Amino acid sequence: MEVKDLKPALIWECFDEITKVPRPSCHEEQIREFLLEFARKHNIPAKTDAVGNVVMTKAATPGHENAPVVVLQSHMDMVAEKNGDVEHDFMKDPIKTYVDGEWVKAKGTTLGADNGIGMAAALAVMIDDTLEHGPVEALFTVNEEIGLEGAQNLGEDMISGNILLNLDSEDDGEIFVGCAGGIDTTAVFKYNRSVSPENFCYFKVSVSGLLGGHSGGDIHLGRANANKVIARFVWECSKRWDVELSTFRGGNLRNAIPREAESVFGIHSDHCDKVAGFFEKYAADIRNEYKGVEPSVELKLESVERPEFCIDSTTSLALVRALYSAPHGVISMSRDIAGLVETSTNLAAVKMEGENEIKVTTSQRSSVESRKNDIAGQVEAHFELAGAKVTHSDGYPGWAPNMDSTIMKISADAYEELFNVKPAIKAIHAGLECGLFLSKYPHLDMVSFGPTMTGVHSPDEQLLIPTVEKFWKHLTLVLEKVARS
Numbered sequence: 001m002e003v004k005d006l007k008p009a010l011i012w013e014c015f016d017e018i019t020k021v022p023r024p025s026c027h028e029e030q031i032r033e034f035l036l037e038f039a040r041k042h043n044i045p046a047k048t049d050a051v052g053n054v055v056m057t058k059a060a061t062p063g064h065e066n067a068p069v070v071v072l073q074s075h076m077d078m079v080a081e082k083n084g085d086v087e088h089d090f091m092k093d094p095i096k097t098y099v100d101g102e103w104v105k106a107k108g109t110t111l112g113a114d115n116g117i118g119m120a121a122a123l124a125v126m127i128d129d130t131l132e133h134g135p136v137e138a139l140f141t142v143n144e145e146i147g148l149e150g151a152q153n154l155g156e157d158m159i160s161g162n163i164l165l166n167l168d169s170e171d172d173g174e175i176f177v178g179c180a181g182g183i184d185t186t187a188v189f190k191y192n193r194s195v196s197p198e199n200f201c202y203f204k205v206s207v208s209g210l211l212g213g214h215s216g217g218d219i220h221l222g223r224a225n226a227n228k229v230i231a232r233f234v235w236e237c238s239k240r241w242d243v244e245l246s247t248f249r250g251g252n253l254r255n256a257i258p259r260e261a262e263s264v265f266g267i268h269s270d271h272c273d274k275v276a277g278f279f280e281k282y283a284a285d286i287r288n289e290y291k292g293v294e295p296s297v298e299l300k301l302e303s304v305e306r307p308e309f310c311i312d313s314t315t316s317l318a319l320v321r322a323l324y325s326a327p328h329g330v331i332s333m334s335r336d337i338a339g340l341v342e343t344s345t346n347l348a349a350v351k352m353e354g355e356n357e358i359k360v361t362t363s364q365r366s367s368v369e370s371r372k373n374d375i376a377g378q379v380e381a382h383f384e385l386a387g388a389k390v391t392h393s394d395g396y397p398g399w400a401p402n403m404d405s406t407i408m409k410i411s412a413d414a415y416e417e418l419f420n421v422k423p424a425i426k427a428i429h430a431g432l433e434c435g436l437f438l439s440k441y442p443h444l445d446m447v448s449f450g451p452t453m454t455g456v457h458s459p460d461e462q463l464l465i466p467t468v469e470k471f472w473k474h475l476t477l478v479l480e481k482v483a484r485s
Contacts (some may be wrong), residue, residue, distance in 0.1 A: 003097045003104055006465060010015075010128055014453050015120035019112060020094040023343035024080035025146045028052060031076045034219075035123075035140055049155025055424050058126050058139040064483040067134025070212040071392060071444075072125060072475075073433065074118030074168060075144030079253055079457045082109040084208060084260055086459070103462040113463040114456045118167030121475055133479040137161050144433060145255060146166075147184065149435035154440060163482060164166040165433055165475070167398050170217065170456055174213050174417075175411050176448040177402060180216065180365040181435060182342075183376045183395030187322070187383035189313035196307050200244055200266035203275060204229075204304045204483070205233055207268030208259035209296035212259035212458040214344035216365055216430025217255065220330050224286070225263035226250050227347050231323035233282050234263055238320060240278070240281050241271045243416060245316035248323075248400035251349035253364045256457040258348060266306055276301065290399045301382050311358075315387070319358060322386035323350065326362070331375055342427040343371045345379060360388070366427060399435035399446070401427055407445045407478075410485065414477040418468065423449075449474065 023031035037055045039046035046056045060067055080090040096107040105111060125131065137159050140152030145231040169176050196202070207229045213221070220245055229251040237243050243265050249434075250261025283299040290297060297413040310316070328347040334340040336423040351359050362379050368373035370394070380390045402408070408425065415423040419473030434446050453466035454460070 001099050003099065003180055006099070008469055011120050011468060011472050012121040013254070014277050014446055015117055016097070018037070018116045018119055019097050022093065023078055023112070024090045025077040025143050028076045029143045035076070038123060045125055047158070047160055049236060051153040051155070052142045053150045053154055053158060053393070054297060055158050056126055058136040060134045061132050064132070064134045066482045067483040069135040069137060070094055070479060070482055071137045071139050071161035071164040072122040073139045073141070073164055073166050073307055074115045074122055075141045075150065075433070076119065077143055077145050078112035078114065078147050079110050079254060079256060080118065081256060081458055083459050085239035088451045094107050099465070102465050104465060105462045106228065106459070109459050110457065110460040111463060113169045113461060114170065115454050117468065119449060121167055124472070125475070125479070131381060131476055131479065132483055132484040136479070145253070147393055148431060148433050149437055151371065151397065151436040152394070156438070159441070162443055162445060164434070164437060164444050164446040165407070166432055166446060167475070168432060169428070169448045170427050170449040170453040172452045172464070172470055173415070173421070174424045174426050174431070175408065175415070176426055176428045177405060177406060177408050178367065178431040179399045179434060180367045180429045181369060181372050181398035182288045182363060182365045182431045183372060184341045185362045185376050185379045185390060187360040187390045188389035189315055189360070191310040191356050191358065192312040193356065194312055196266060197244060197247060197308045198306070199269050200306070201269050201272040202246070202266040202304050202306055204262060204263060204302050205230060205266045205279070206260070206262035206300045207297065208260045209298040210259040210294055211455070212257045213455060213462065214430060214457045215257050215348065215363055215435055215455060217428070219346065219429065220341050222293055223257055223330070224290050224297065225328050225347055225351055226258040227323055228328060229286060230261040230263050231320055233279070233318050235266055235267070235444050236282065237267065237278070237325040238317065239274070243267060244310040245320065246310045246354060248350055248358065249352060250318065251392055253457070254346070254348045254361050256348065259458060261350070264304060266310065297466070315434060317350065318386040321429040322383055322388070323347070327375070327378060332371065337427055340367070340453065342367050343375055344429065345375050356363050365431060367427065367429070373448040396431060397435040397439060399432060401437060404448065405445050405480070410449050410481050411449065411478050414481055415474055418473055418477060
């Protein structure tokens, strides 16, 4: 069975079409044109703003013209992550989806159900003439995954609704009414190149097979950070022998826990025979420390040819020390909502850029604005002590829960009516665009819900098929209840 053959047909057909359109963050041109062509094909009014957000509108079904306008909101872009051994060009190639039992998966890449399934639901609403609803607006934003830029720069008068349903959550049976705010902190190390010593032997150490995941939704699971694993090994080597560092690369995106990293380094020839044994012990320690958490972790050490250059010793030592000691993971838990991470930080990516720069990307989240700024300041101070130049993004605000929300009550009642169980009303540590919408449209009443996904922001991303039908039934009943309210 293929994805397009799943039921309910309309939402799965829309999702299947979306997976064929390249849409990595910052490159939404093709998916935007797909949306506009979709609107033209179905005679749906559509407009865009200066940053490329798209809004479609649908008139109310007869008798509900005076009902509140509901905004269905999702984002166009997807996290472009793939396994190291997979050939895939996210700018050109469609996602290769397949059905595995009750799950939809992708072959070696992110699936893009985050937030492709939300887009598909909105499009299905736009063309399903059997539904009962008031006026509907479908808002598709750009660059959500790299800092909520579409929501940040949403054009004036793009939406008119007083109710917004964010379709970007990942757990069936849960309705979200709040989220964390976030900020990115970037540290840049400048280095000088030096000729790699001839009397050294050189190795490449690498880690792969880690689970990674969403730096908001999965940060509390205690998964290994590939950058930390490699930095720790190189640091431990430096405590025993003279080390010459040539390269260090790991991770990719600011909002993904890094799954893979590698470093090329040299050790004086007098000690070459000691490295392999030390590495085996280190690898065994890592496997033991993450037993039951990282079942597929793979560490490799291999001899390599002498590289052309090494990083100057002052910078290389500062870099390794900084990466090894940098904060990563949960900083504090919420005092108000049991089980909710309040504050966290993600040591996301290390990239060598240009001739003499190493860029370290991190991201911080918190449901308390002052704590968000505090952990960002701690990360800044940490890397400044190591000699790096540190900058911050503009960041985005959190979304404070409104427990008196009308749409929350309607959504909860609809779920219980359909499935005979009360949904959990929760806040999420991941960032949603809702906080930014609220800053621009203070009157908005909002909730967020969606079907079950796991492994988001990694090639393990998968979408639970039965929950998509539940998501569709829930969404359409909420629209019906709002229309009748």
